[in-house]
Amino acid sequence: MMLFYLLAPLFVLFVLWLGYKILLKAGLDGWWALVLLVPVVNIVMIWVFAFSRWPNLRGGTDRDL
Numbered sequence: 799m800m801l802f803y804l805l806a807p808l809f810v811l812f813v814l815w816l817g818y819k820i821l822l823k824a825g826l827d828g829w830w831a832l833v834l835l836v837p838v839v840n841i842v843m844i845w846v847f848a849f850s851r852w853p854n855l856r857g858g859t860d861r862d863l
Contacts (some may be wrong), residue, residue, distance in 0.1 A: 813834060
């Protein structure tokens, strides 16, 4: 059980760091990664970010992922 208490905060920090890096590459503010800490809202915001237009995409390209 002690291992869980040591690894859980590291996992949370790792997920926040990944979200931060993805948001920066998308051209969005990295502070949005903190939304991942809020239950239910995090799932909704992942869907919003997945299907919204990302500022860093070039205007002439059509990317449908």
